[in-house]
Amino acid sequence: VERVLVLKELLGLFEDPFVDEEGEKCFFSPEHRAAARDSARRSMVLLKNEAKVLPIEKGTKIALIGPLCDNKVDVLGSWAGKCEPDKTITVLEGIVDAYGCGNVLHTKGCDIDSDDKSGFEEALNIAKQADVVVLAVGESRDMSGEASCRSDLRLPGVQEDLILKIAETGKPTCAIVFAGRPIVMERWKDSVKSILFAGQTGTETGNAVADILTGVYNPSGRLTCTFPHSVGQIPLYYNSLNTGRPALGKTRFEAKYMDAPVEPAFCFGYGLSYTEFEYLNLQMSKKEINKDEFLDISVDVANLGEYDGEEVVQLYVRDVIGTSARPMKELKGFKKVFVKKGETERVSFRLHASSLAFHNFEMKQVVENGEFILMIGKNSKDIVLEDKFYVKEKG
Incomplete structure (x- = not known):
C-alpha cells in the first residue's frame, strides 16, 4: 500500500485526481505509435x-493465411x-505495406474457434x-x-x-x-519451417510483424515462461528443485513420462x-564475498553472423547446499x-549478496554461507559459461 500511495503522490494525484481529457489526443500520436511498434517487435x-x-526477401510472393491475418x-x-480497434494495424495491412499488394495473397482459411x-x-x-x-x-x-482461460x-x-x-503443399x-x-x-x-510467437502485441502488431519478416528488425525476444510439449507436463518451470531422480540415465527410477519428454518444448528464456x-x-x-558485498561479473558477446542484432545475456545462480532445498538455478x-x-x-552484471537470500524453515529471509555456481546462458537450458564463488561471514 505504501508504494501505491508514494506513486500517487509522485504523480500528483492527491492534488489533482482527475484525468486530463486533453491527454486522450496524444494516445495515437506518431511518437506513441512508434513506441508501440518498437515494443511489439522487441517482445x-x-x-x-x-x-x-x-x-523473407522483398519481391517474394507470400500467401498470408489464417484467422488472425486481418483481425484488429x-x-x-x-x-x-x-x-479502439479501428486504429489497429493488422498483420495483413503490415505485410501488404512492406511487400506490396501484388506480392500478397490472402484468405482466412478458418475461424479461430470453429469446426x-x-x-x-x-x-x-x-x-x-x-x-x-x-500463417x-x-x-x-x-x-x-x-477469470477467462x-x-x-x-x-x-x-x-x-x-x-x-498447408504444410503438405511443401511450401516453406x-x-x-x-x-x-x-x-x-x-x-x-515439425511440419513448419519457422515459428514466431507474437503474443498479443497491440495496435502496431502488423507493422511489428512486417519489420521482423523483412529483416528490418532482427528478433530478440525471449520467453518469459515455459512452453510444454503437452498440458500433462504442467506444472513445468525452469527453477525446479533437485528431485534426486535424474532426467537422464539407465536406472529404473529416472524422472520421465511414459509418453512425453521431461524437458519442455521451449524453455524459459528461449x-x-x-x-x-x-x-x-x-x-x-572475486571468488569470495561477504553478505554485504557485491560481485561484479562480465562476459564478452561476439556477433559471428551476417546481421546486426541484440542478444539477451542471462545470469543464473545455483545455491549448491542450503538448509532447505534450493532450485537447480535461479x-x-x-x-x-x-x-x-x-x-x-x-556485458557487465553486479550481483549483491542479498539477492541470494531465501526464506528458511523459520520463514526468515537469510543469505547462507557456502558455495554458489554462477552460470551465463542464452536461455535457462543452454548454459554456456560457468564459475564458482563463495559467500562467507564478514571478518
Missing part, C-alpha cells in the same frame, strides 16, 4: 527458423479494455501459388486472462488441421502464433535470432545488448 520471440526461411481486436489482448473447414480449399489454392506461406494463428483475446493449450478449432494441410511455411499464454505446438511444429552469438571470457571480480539478472556483425561487446 516477439522467434522459436524456430529452419533453412533460414526468415527473413484479438491481437490487442485481454487487458486492452475499451480499445468449419470450408475455407481450406481456397487456402490451399493460394498456398500453391506462393513462394512462401505465412497467422492463435487464440482470441478472451481465451486467456482474468481454456483448459486446452492446443490451438482451438481446426487451426492445427489447417497448418498440417512460417507460423505466427498470437496468444496470451504458452501454446502446445506438438502436433504441428529465443532465436537471425545472427549467431558467442560468449567468451567470463570474469568475476535467474538473477539479464541484459539485452546490441552487437554489430563481426564485433564484440562487453
